[in-house]
Every structure is written in C-alpha cells, then in structure tokens.
Amino acid sequence: MSHVAEVGLTITDLDALEAAASRIGLELRRGQRTHAWWGSFLNDWSDNTRAAALKGRDPKTFGHCDHAIGVAGATPRNGSGGNWEIGLVARKDGQGFDAIYDSYGNAGGLTAKAGADLRTLKEEYGIEVAMRRLKHKRFNVKREVNAAGRPVLVATRRGN
Amino acid sequence: MTFDGGDVTIETSGFKGGACLKETLDLEKALGVTVKDRKTTEFYEKPLEVNRGQRR
Numbered sequence: 001m002s003h004v005a006e007v008g009l010t011i012t013d014l015d016a017l018e019a020a021a022s023r024i025g026l027e028l029r030r031g032q033r034t035h036a037w038w039g040s041f042l043n044d045w046s047d048n049t050r051a052a053a054l055k056g057r058d059p060k061t062f063g064h065c066d067h068a069i070g071v072a073g074a075t076p077r078n079g080s081g082g083n084w085e086i087g088l089v090a091r092k093d094g095q096g097f098d099a100i101y102d103s104y105g106n107a108g109g110l111t112a113k114a115g116a117d118l119r120t121l122k123e124e125y126g127i128e129v130a131m132r133r134l135k136h137k138r139f140n141v142k143r144e145v146n147a148a149g150r151p152v153l154v155a156t157r158r159g160n
Numbered sequence: 161m162t163f164d165g166g167d168v169t170i171e172t173s174g175f176k177g178g179a180c181l182k183e184t185l186d187l188e189k190a191l192g193v194t195v196k197d198r199k200t201t202e203f204y205e206k207p208l209e210v211n212r213g214q215r216r
Contacts, residue, residue, distance in 0.1 A: 007166075152163070
C-alpha cells in the first residue's frame with residue numbers, strides 16, 4: 001500500500017520542529033535525504049485532498065526528502081511492519097518545507113506519536129512556534145488545557 | 161491561543177485599535193496557517209496615544 005499524503009503544514013522553523021517533535025517521542029533527523037515508507041508507489045489511493053500524487057507530487061520522488069522525522073530510537077525501514085518516517089521536502093517557493101509521509105494503516109508506527117494526519121505534531125509545532133515568537137516579543141506564556149482538552153497558550157505582556 | 165490540530169484560534173484582550181491584528185498577523189505568518197481570530201470589543205476603541213518624545 002502507498003498512501004503518500006501531503007499534509008497542510010508548512011515548516012519554516014526547524015529548531016521549533018525539533019523541540020516539538022521531541023516532546024511527543026519523535027526526533028528530527030537533519031540532513032537525512034530519504035525517509036522510510038511503503039517503498040513503492042502502487043497508485044492505490046484517490047483522496048484528492050490528501051494524496052500527494054494528486055497534489056502535483058511526482059511519485060518518483062516519494063521516499064526522498066531534505067530532512068526526516070521518525071519515532072525516537074526506532075530504526076527506519078521500508079515496507080510492511082517497518083518504522084516509517086515523515087519526509088520534509090523543501091518547497092519550490094523557498095518558504096520552508098512540506099511534510100510528506102505514507103499514511104497507510106498506522107503509518108508505520110507514526111500515528112501513535114504524531115497523531116492521525118499528523119494532528120499532534122502539527123499542534124505541537126504550532127505551540128512551539130507561537131511560544132518562541134511570543135517570548136521573543138516579551139510576553140509571559142503559560143500552557144494550559146481547555147475544557148475540551150485542547151492545548152491553550154495564555155500570553156500576557158511582561159509588566160502587566 | 162487555542163490549538164486544534166492545524167487550526168489556531170486567538171482570543172485577545174487589552175489591545176487598542178488594530179494592534180491586536182498586527183500581533184495576530186505576525187503569528188499567522190510564523191505559523192504558516194490562517195488564524196481563526198476572534199476580536200474583542202477593544203478592537204473598536206481608539207489606540208492609546210504614544211508619547212514619541214520618550215522613544216530612544
């Protein structure tokens with residue numbers, strides 16, 4: 001199976017991504033030029049909102065990347081039962097990286113850490129970027145959880 | 161700021177005029193997402209006068 005998905009996430013801050021990933025048991029592998037996935041394109045997925053092949057990605061490039069993210073301590077391996085990874089691929093417009101991965105099944109063990117559709121990773125990355133930006137702007141920032149269980153950042157101007 | 165997957169909602173208070181929009185747009189750019197912002201009534205108030213003579 002090869003359900004290679006391009007998720008709605010543009011990475012512009014690798015340091016923030018590294019910190020976010022480590023909080024949820026993932027690790028950023030800088031400079032790793034391949035990422036583990038099913039290993040071959042089977043053209044067996046037709047979700048035009050997520051399928052990377054239907055969003056203009058050449059299937060020949062699947063498995064290639066500029067950086068990778070995997071489960072911390074897990075040795076990456078292609079194919080069924082392997083530890084798959086997320087590939088970060090430089091955008092053509094030079095504005096950071098797109099995240100691409102094989103979402104089939106439990107995404108080779110990624111779903112448990114990164115969440116379905118990389119939801120948890122997206123959340124943690126957003127939180128880390130916002131915290132860094134707000135602290136740089138001299139806000140005090142506190143992380144909380146709301147009644148719905150969603151993470152919340154409360155920022156107040158220093159001196160208030 | 162509330163995070164829900166890739167969605168971000170920002171609720172602000174204490175900003176006058178469009179200052180909250182500036183802060184929100186800056187975060188939006190950094191996050192690479194369109195923030196679902198929620199303005200407070202203070203958005204419609206005049207910004208505080210700044211004594212520029214005190215700037216260095």
